[in-house]
Structure formats: structure tokens, C-alpha cells
Amino acid sequence: MIDRIMFPTMKDTGLSRSAEDYLKAVYSLNERGEPAGTSELARALDVQPGSVSGMIRRLAEDGLLEHEPYHGVRLTPEGSREALKVLRRHRIIESFLVRRLGYDWEDVHAEAERLEHAASDRLIERMAEAMDHPTTDPHGAPIPTRHGKIAATPWPRxxxxxxxxxxxxxxxxxxxxxxxxxxxxxxxxxxxxxxxxxxxxxxxxxxxxxxxxxxxxxxxxxxxxxxxxxxx
Ligand SMILES: [Zn+2]
CATH class of the missing domain: 2.30.30.90 (Ferrous iron transport protein A (FeoA))
Known part of the structure; x- marks a missing residue:
């Protein structure tokens, strides 16, 4: 219960935890060139399709998403900035857990999924500094910079x-x-x-x-x- 009360006050962006998860999910679908429609998002977030449209509408009203005909939604520049902030928090946390706390690489994602919503920007920057600003996370994914730049990864599978x-x-x-x-x-x-x-x-x-x-x-x-x- 305590975490529900504390999360909103500890964050810097003012976005709710689920809004951040939506933006991140749209980001990764967009990045892979896959449609980000209601059903894809419901699957990616493991929620009912019915609950997706309301959140999409809110995020669009906030200027974070826009509808793309026949392709679901895509992030606006503002939405993309927010998604990259969450990705930075996620990947810095994963890096810190592996490099500094000795976690195995398979154990950090679930922790980061929780902590990415709670950690302040200040804590994340201290972690990044303590690791001398890593550019990739333990799984090889690029870490966005604090200015929201990310290395392009058109890597083949x-x-x-x-x-x-x-x-x-x-x-x-x-x-x-x-x-x-x-x-x-x-x-x-x-x-x-x-x-x-x-x-x-x-x-x-x-x-x-x-x-x-x-x-x-x-x-x-x-x-x-x-x-x-x-x-x-
Ligand atoms: Zn992860």
C-alpha cells in the first residue's frame, strides 16, 4: 500500500505509473515498426483491450500520443521524450543491479519494471555517475542519455x-x-x-x-x- 501512496510524489514527471508503461510499450512497438493498436498494446501490457482505449484517449489529449491511420498510435515528440526517460531509468537501474549489486542478468528486469516508476531523476543520475555513465545495459540495449538521445539500433535479428x-x-x-x-x-x-x-x-x-x-x-x-x- 505504501508504494501506491509514495510513487507519485517521488517522481519528477507527474505521469502515472501506467501512463509510463503505455508510453514505453508504444515506443517499443514503434521502434520495431509494428502497429501500436489497441490489441497490440493490450497484449504488450497484459491488460484487457477495453481498458486500453481510455488510456490512449487521455495520453492523446495530453499531447503524448497521436493516432496514425491504420497503424494505431505513435508517440509525439513530447511522448517520445517521456518514454525515453522511463527507458533511461529502467536501463540504468538494470545496470546498477548487475554491476554494483551483483545481480544476475536474468533477475534485473522485474526489479527495474517496479523501480523505474519510483526512482527520482536525481537518484538515477547518481547511479549513472557511480558507474561512469554506461552506454548500454546488461542485455546490450542502448541507454538513452539524460538529454533524451538514444543510439539508433537498426540491428538485424x-x-x-x-x-x-x-x-x-x-x-x-x-x-x-x-x-x-x-x-x-x-x-x-x-x-x-x-x-x-x-x-x-x-x-x-x-x-x-x-x-x-x-x-x-x-x-x-x-x-x-x-x-x-x-x-x-
Ligand atoms: Zn529490462
């Missing part, structure tokens, strides 16, 4: 890469602890290099040989999709 390509792993999706444990166990972590032996573009399994491993790895395209890479 591992399932899209052609056979015979050497790749460097850039980032791994942070949401599912089970898959994060798996990726760590097979050394598919940011900075790892690998040779793609079989592409998943046809819907079949992706096969790759991670540098230093003794045998190739095979994974379903839906799993390989969780891994962002660049050619290396």
Missing part, C-alpha cells in the same frame, strides 16, 4: 541473417528470465562472436557456431529473434 555470415551479438531481449539463463549458458551474450551456419529466414532452425564453443547451436527462429546482431 539473428533469425534474419544469411548463412555464412559472421556476427557479433549486440543485445538480447531482457524480458524472459528463462531465455536469458539459456543464452548465458550457451555464451550468446553481448560481444560474443559467431558464424551463422544455417539461416532461419525460411522458418527452419537457426544454426550457429559461437566462437570458442565445441559444437554448433541450433535454435528455433522465435528464439533467435530475441538476439540482435551486427555483421562482424
Amino acid at each position: 539473428l533469425d534474419e541473417v544469411a548463412a555464412g555470415t559472421r556476427v557479433t551479438v549486440r543485445a538480447v531481449s531482457d524480458e524472459d528470465p528463462e531465455w536469458l539463463r539459456y543464452f548465458k549458458s550457451v555464451s550468446v551474450v553481448p560481444g560474443a562472436r559467431a558464424l551463422v551456419q544455417r539461416s532461419g529466414a525460411d522458418g527452419g532452425p537457426v544454426t550457429l557456431m559461437v566462437d570458442g564453443a565445441s559444437e554448433p547451436l541450433s535454435m528455433r527462429p522465435a528464439v533467435a529473434r530475441r538476439v540482435a546482431v551486427t555483421e562482424a
